[in-house]
Amino acid sequence: MSISKKQVDEVVIRFAGDSGDGMQLTGGRFTETTAVVGNDLSTLPDFPAEIRAPAGSLAGVSAFQIKFSSKDIHTPGDVPDVLVAMNPAALKVHQSDVPPGGTIICNSAAFNPRNLKLAGYDSNPLEDKTLDDYFTLYSIDMSRMVSEACKDLDLSPKLVDRSKNFYALGLLFWMYDRPLKSTEDWLAKKFAKKPEIIESNVRALNAGYNYGETTEIFTTRYTVDKANLPPGKYRNVVGNYALSMGLAAAAEKSKLELFLGSYPITPASDILHTLSAWKHLGIKTFQAEDEIAGITSALGAAFSGSLAITTTSGPGIALKGEAMGLAVITELPLVIINVQRGGPSTGLPTKTEQSDLMQAMYGRNGEAPIPILASSTPGDCFYVAYEACRIAVKYMTPVMLLTDGYLANGSEPWIVPDIKKLPPIDVKFADKSNIVDGQFMPYLRKKDTLARPWAKPGTENLEHRIGGIEKEDVTGNVNYDPENHHFMVKTRALKVQNIANELPPTDVYGDKSGDLLILSWGGTQGACRSATEALVNDGKKVSHIHLRWINPLPNDLGELLIKFKHVLVPEINLGQLIKIIRAEYLIDAIGLNKVKGKPISSAEIQENVKKILEK
């Protein structure tokens, strides 16, 4: 029998199984290997909200999707070419996403009556032929194969069965022609103290690979060429980790001590975990009693001269509003990070959403403007984190950074940056030279940035008091004068607006005028870029602008927008950026709003654009 090798440009694989089946780990290993092989890639984990819902239940299904390609790609893919379903519930939840002609691989051992019932199947879909007309179905008794492969090992059957995800991984490695070595090395390191576990997993991995190689059911293998990525040294990086590195890089470059005040919350907790492990960089992390203590402890650290950070997700931001106002009026540098998730309230805590933009703009009493920027990809989290820190200390202001669950847990290949080449962050604390007529003036601003001086407690002769009551210009004393208040309210707004003066010209992907402009922010960047590429290929006059800064907006944005007949703003919310754009530029922008706890697909965007252009 001959197995043909077929070359394809891009592939989307989704691993799905019970929370206990190790799907995130399987996906992670596939990703690492794919990265090293040199494809471009993008990933999207999808966790259940329960820690561990009952085994086999629909609520307990966990999934991980990866798209990899020989081309430059921007999203983890809309629809999977291959779905690996480790149990009936996983099949039930994900089957509808697989397009006709797609491949489904199942662990038949898990399709027992109990699991079928839990998933709501009346009959076994692997046997009742319901799937065969639409999909290429591979029903494999992975559990038995693994137990065969491991039978001489001194391990309980339960433990052996846990290796079945590596069997699936091995099979996929074979199908897409990927080496096993890096996974074997990783297993050896990870379970250094448990050699039997290494052995069972390695055997399962190889058993899966060999099953593809030797059985006759698979007729095709696929190869995906290396992507033509810009030259450089690469690694794969997950958003929250990239963000943590960006913060640490800013601390190192600014020579400030990093202080994180935080309270755990999904999907932001990993930043706290990551920074907690970097004590050797001198980073201090403080798990506070709640979000309010998270931000206020950070504000205290900012007052005393640290690079202060607080991390959370939407509900935590709701709690931090009052303290943000205090940061605004005391003009202290503070980076506030919101890894957005599905709302309102507890909402869909493990799903992604972009619905906290307006909260970022307005979620506090009074006129309390805060600069806002958002990251566009997992790797970009590094750069926006760095940028947020740079702006915070340069302008003496709190800064809000928005990412989301999709960016936080997703990953992509990433050129390893050289921190020497990052823009400098020069911090000059106030000193004697800031004393005017024998008095330190804590609100005597720099002419260009309007930043006030940052005076570290412990510095001789700079004793001063700040607080939440309106401050007098220059002296910073408590002041109830109407004119001073009006002046200070406007000055604080102007200070934020001034940041626009240092933003680079806005990058337009595609022509600078045309029929339609897609305007995006945050994690929808990839889908918008893919859609634009496809539409342009299709001959449409479509361009794309992605905003890193939302407050302030770039100075040149207005001019750019009016060059297009239509402006489409896709968002995973009911229309938030679009409100800002319409109010600012009086342009009849159109929203594309899907609030489904997952990224908007490139296909949806394309479809929408076509409809608009047809009108």
Add this chain to the structure above:
Amino acid sequence: MSISKKQVDEVVIRFAGDSGDGMQLTGGRFTETTAVVGNDLSTLPDFPAEIRAPAGSLAGVSAFQIKFSSKDIHTPGDVPDVLVAMNPAALKVHQSDVPPGGTIICNSAAFNPRNLKLAGYDSNPLEDKTLDDYFTLYSIDMSRMVSEACKDLDLSPKLVDRSKNFYALGLLFWMYDRPLKSTEDWLAKKFAKKPEIIESNVRALNAGYNYGETTEIFTTRYTVDKANLPPGKYRNVVGNYALSMGLAAAAEKSKLELFLGSYPITPASDILHTLSAWKHLGIKTFQAEDEIAGITSALGAAFSGSLAITTTSGPGIALKGEAMGLAVITELPLVIINVQRGGPSTGLPTKTEQSDLMQAMYGRNGEAPIPILASSTPGDCFYVAYEACRIAVKYMTPVMLLTDGYLANGSEPWIVPDIKKLPPIDVKFADKSNIVDGQFMPYLRKKDTLARPWAKPGTENLEHRIGGIEKEDVTGNVNYDPENHHFMVKTRALKVQNIANELPPTDVYGDKSGDLLILSWGGTQGACRSATEALVNDGKKVSHIHLRWINPLPNDLGELLIKFKHVLVPEINLGQLIKIIRAEYLIDAIGLNKVKGKPISSAEIQENVKKILEK
């Protein structure tokens, strides 16, 4: 000597003195008498932020302004005709507001070296002639006169001196031809247990009155005719009090128990105080440990079937954001009241501002729409409070009601309403009829309002569970399905939008088209109406729309706005309603934004309109 009587249409008097001088009380008595005399009136108290700053200091000046008129008026006046300054600090702070030709009455006894120094005067302005060129100055040793009048009383000189505000009041009563009787009655009641205090105050009052009558320095008395107010029984009412009555009226009409969960904060605390005193109406007030407990205890009471209220000011709202989101997703009726004050942060806690509108719209995570309405005058607080309650229970939704420090403490004559004539509030709790196939469906909505049923704990067979995780349509079970989430997000938005269908047609003051429309919300109503009247009198094509509802906006607003060449939106913030209007209607509305802790004046608005029309 003959004293001429001059008839005038309207008068503005400002009483100013040290916090200890009793200016609020003096103003209050003048107001009550003026109300009973039948003038239209409007008042504006102005407190210092300190409880009692050092006697004689600028920070300790407290003031009370009243405008009264024979015409229908809308504001407490821009500039005082008469300034009563009880000490140098009061003169210093307020003199600049008095127009040339105005009258200044001072208690010369307080112009001693210590007080002059505290107020920053190098020489005594009552003696150095600096004022004489501009103002009609009356320098009267009120302290001595009062002590003369009371010398045979068994009271300490200190206590006697405390009556000097009644001396000033008596003098003003004489000048404006007002009876002493109601003040004498009031004193008799208030100090029933301290007859000497009654006596000293009554003597001071009469001494002041007689001083006007007998001395020759005053050449003119003024009379202000009764205003031509709509017929009815009137009383004078302060905003926070009117609001409290509105809530209690809603409770009585709906036959619900009123529950207030609150935490004290200026300028909202008086609502808590007022409702706490109405236990005989069965009202329960709970002073919680903080604002979060204030709103969540109220939400608990809403769950159990009470008419639930929480009151606070801006910083408190910032803390309540997360709980508001919970109220949105659990769809429980809850009225959230924000008596706005100067921000950001602690800001100017005793001053007024309108800068929490955007916080009301967006201050929580996720898509969490809440209906928002605002009161326009102190008396209107009654009606908006009632309306907020009605909408909350009808649509099963939290409702945000915005008032502000100016409305809360200001007063006006108010037709005593008959609660029988208020719109009905019919509450029908869920019962057996809500059980479908043996199961109660907590999210099975009414067709028209989209309200879900309200099931009181304790009702047989309606046991059910609600919570902050996304709910399944109809059943209310926890649900993570993407399509359900999208549907629920849109349904919650639609439910709020639906309220617009029952709003009356928008009232346009003036022509329905023209050169300029003034669009206002909240406490700027009066100034905008006055300005419009003046401009129309002046031949300008100017009209005025005042919004009671900001979310949703009235359905007919868009059509109305486009009939005007210009739309001007005066706000005591940097432009908040205007953002909503621009985004919604793509109209190039113009902002008039003064953030000075006090109402925008009618004069400023007129000036601004004229400038726009000239262009």
Add this chain to the structure above:
Amino acid sequence: MSESSQVKYTRKDFTSDQAVRWCPGCGDYSILTQTQKVFPDLGRKKEEFVFISGIGCSSRFPYYMHTYGFHSIHGRAPAIASGVKISRPDLSVWLVTGDGDGLSIGGNHTIHLLRRNIDLNVMLFNNRIYGLTKGQYSPTSEVGKVTKSTPMGSLDEPFNPLTLALGAGATFIARTIDKESKHMQEMITESYHHKGTSFLEIYQNCNIFNDGAFSNFTDRDTKSDTVLWLKDGEPMVFGAESDKGIRLDGNIPTVVELGDKWSKDDLLVHNKKDYMIASMLSNMTSKPDTPEPIGVLYAIDAPTYEDNIASQISSAIENKPKSSIQDIINSGDTWVVK
């Protein structure tokens, strides 16, 4: 409160139709079971029970009870429950919370609830870890605990929940253990019957993120030496053979062997109304030299907030019967314009 003398409930009546979603092996299951077993016997109408919870694994509890329930937001259950009980004293209100929910973010509401003595029944599932967010240390985690957020070990002294509750003015504090079904049932019943806030700490094993936290007190071979079962009015005896006891040495509780030197008469006699005994007992928690006190440490009678407010209201109504807001609206100086 209405007695359900007619109706006879079973466990099933308190079981909702929702699938239970805790990890297999989680201690929460047992707590749910004991609650569902005890409730039919409380003699109260089913529809009068309300469960309020915050956020955490434990806070999923209300979904599984076929009663009225409210799964709210993190830390705020005490305040929500306070609103329920103050507005509706006729309901039996239960509050389920975790060591993070009730003592970290919700600590303030918890202590204020206790001082107010609102008649609520608090069940604090203490697993000494944040379960739902996958394993960070909590305010009850022991010093040095290695978790995701404390890779080099936690640094701060934990709260002792019962000591904290006592300091806040609690009128009822008790402790039980997930594995001790019968004892837990007793404690739930006693909580129910205590008028005022009952604060019941339940040692609960999180077998995923903090497995074995209480194994010392639950393992067959150790537990008789490590647990002191409190019985009101009885001397404090423990040990497999009831051969040990607690004696006061000055004011220090000390373990003594019963036998030649010491007899039962020398032992401290538990008195749940004695504040100093409660203070001493709660302070023995998880100390190396003394057994773990389990049972009702403290229970006294005191007026409840909701009763007080109700009686202020009735006396106000008595003073001004049949009042209407219209009276207030009409009051003050009024005048008529014609």
Add this chain to the structure above:
Amino acid sequence: MSESSQVKYTRKDFTSDQAVRWCPGCGDYSILTQTQKVFPDLGRKKEEFVFISGIGCSSRFPYYMHTYGFHSIHGRAPAIASGVKISRPDLSVWLVTGDGDGLSIGGNHTIHLLRRNIDLNVMLFNNRIYGLTKGQYSPTSEVGKVTKSTPMGSLDEPFNPLTLALGAGATFIARTIDKESKHMQEMITESYHHKGTSFLEIYQNCNIFNDGAFSNFTDRDTKSDTVLWLKDGEPMVFGAESDKGIRLDGNIPTVVELGDKWSKDDLLVHNKKDYMIASMLSNMTSKPDTPEPIGVLYAIDAPTYEDNIASQISSAIENKPKSSIQDIINSGDTWVVK
């Protein structure tokens, strides 16, 4: 910490140029004065002092001290101060708060601060009322108090701040009175020298909204019989003629007359390291039959959070010296595209 051995400060050095804005006669004045008097003698550089406060009359304090200061938002001073001290252990950080600020809205931060034992000095101005918002009852107001928000009297048991602090795990609790200048100076000095969180409750008269709340303990004619001045290691004697004392009757502190029946030797000897004595003493607060304990009730040595974190960091650095974030950036599986 740097000793200011060279510089000799006076009270004026700690006085800012801002006009003091409390009501004439307010107890806050005396606290400010005593602080400004004591600070020059602490032997520490002026610029190393930081005052953090929340919101309330008391929280205006930092404006009047010529040190670094932060007047923040209501209730959050403990968290802000924690951030200051953790990030800068070299500073001497002081926290000024009120009974509302520190125990109502800020109660949770306060108890968590205490359990963490961060080396901060807390001065809680307890006037048993909300001053700044013009007179509502506070969590320390006595039951039945008539205020603006409780026209028929307050209903809930107040916190006893020292009992609460002890329950939360405090390592230093003390109490003084606004009018007792010298004693207050001693207490401030002892707070300063305690390593860990020192919690000093100051009875402060609000002569506008709660005048005379502590007159029992400050009036010439009553105070010697109503105040128990605590001295470590000494028997608990009080009374104008030092003729009374506290004796333990079982575990109940009882007042006895010295003379025929009882002598000093029968009295309880204060030991500030003894938790049970502290518990008993704090529990005597404002009880009718016992005098008010004033002084240091409890003070023990314990590691501080900020020292622990600093030492984790130095040992991490020792293990991986000269680390740069670049090392982490470079780590993991990497590959090169040419």
